Amino acid sequence: MMASSYNAKEEDGRNSNSSTHGGAAVAKSKKPDNTAFKQQRLPAWQPILTAGNVLPAFFVIGLIFIPIGIGLYVTSNNIREIEIDYTGSESGSPCNDCSTNFTWNTTTPCICTVNFTLNQPFEGNVYMYYGLSNFYQNHRRYVKSRDDSQLNGNIKSLKEPSKECEPYRTDPVTKKPIAPCGAIANSLFNDTLELFHNEPNGRTTAVPLAKRGIAWYTDRTVKFRNPVGDNLSEVFKDTEKPMNWMKPVYELDPSDPENNGFINEDFIVWMRTAALPTFRKLYRIIHKNSSSTLTLPSGSYTLKVAYNYPVSSFDGRKRMILSTISWMGGKNPFLGIAYITVGSICFFLGVVLLIIHHKYDSRNNSADIPN
């Protein structure tokens, strides 16, 4: 009895005797099809690590990385950059008065000037950045404190901002909603920087600074939109300005309606929160002249600062950076040095592996697997 019931489970799929099943239909074979896929006989590439592929790989990688690293390092060295720190925390520095006498409710901004010299001329487009240190724009509660719907021009979010903006959601005095709400918008950088060239003949000319084209294209055209309406002050009339701002949002740039309101490019650049506590953000662009003259010839320059942004309370520092650009971005020798280091280590490791392989290969060739 047991033998016959065992027959039905046999793997070679022989049909069981119909007599034992009392006239029922013949049992279907459960054996899978004899295809390469179902029988796991697919053709396979079976790579293993042999000396023939590992050692050349190490040498080739070393030989590729070192020239790339040298190229990156040389490119980075050719970028011109100058940093002017104008925090004014030391007693002898030009902006010390503005820094120590800072008050919140002031109508006249404190102006300070810093003189500096460019030893080498800057060619091509020159980019002007403001840099902050010890400013943690990557703090989690700070990063969440914004309302992207409101900044996209949604009328409902304009009147009722998101709860994430607390405590910068409604004005404590007038109880009106704040536009734009949140801590990021509230801490907008509001120093004004101007650059003057002191020519050798005694004249002082202002360097033309372009304020458009500093934000990402997708931010400027898709992410940030003004609420629909012709007159911006009408659209924003039932809202309040953020508590730390001196002007409301529809007066950020009255001269240019494409740069006013939420689509103001300085505002957009600030709202793109930085990843690290020491960061720089694009402020203005000095376009290159169509003629062959240098954009910024070497010589004496003056930086005029309207000092509105207090940083001494958190030991922060402020600086202005002038920099040229290459295909790899700004001046950053890290990648070049990293590539050179990794390439050299790779090459050296290849040599070490070659020695190990030579020493142990003869032993392995004679060895065989015992049966």
Next chain:
Amino acid sequence: MVKILYLLDCYPQLYCPGQLNMYFSKKAFVWCMLHSCYSSLVLFFIPWGAIQDTVRDDGRDIADYQSFASLAQTCLLVVVSAQLCLDTYYWTTVNHFFVWGSLAAYFAITFTMYSNGMFLIFTSIFPFIGTARNSLNQPNAWLTMFLTSLLCVLPVVALRFILMQIRPTINDRVRYKMQKDTLPAPPPRRPVRRVSTRRSGYAFSHSQGYGALVTSERFLFKRPIKSRLAFSVQPDGPLARNLPQVFRPIAEELHESQSSKS
């Protein structure tokens, strides 16, 4: 798969790594943890160094929170795929499809999530609009990814190669032998009357003390008198008399076989 079973029949020493807990022990876990610590440090600090104080090639921001996150995430995906490729020993069409397909799916999903459409429909859920487009078109980003993936994978390759040369395991030797000379064709399959329940005994072969259970009446209905298995049972051996078997410890066997070669 058929080849693997045949290999196990030819070289029964291939069962040894499993029984010695070579790949699933505290030592293996410690190595895994060290490797992951190293990879995590590389995956954070290389993108950090690459975007610190630098900008895009048109002067605009690259060091913002969203671009840094996107770059680190893409580096991670590339490193994980590279590690997976290192650990895959049989590359069939299916393997190729899933490995390259998952990388492609990652990029497709990323670009979809960071697209204009998703932002306009679900504004608060997808705030990363434009990040993939603006950070992944930088040569800086791709150079960083290349460096990170190689820095994470090359130590593993070097270590494996060194261990294969100095102390080859039975797996390495069999694979090398398979590649070097083709094995003889497996004998034609005779219709072997296999007792399917005998296979379940293998599950207990890893630990001591199950010999009595496996050879008891609960698992074996009827022992066929003419057995054609590779390991045939002696008629008067301990198995037939339903007693637990005593085997030589495996470490001794391995030692003997190694000493016989050198």
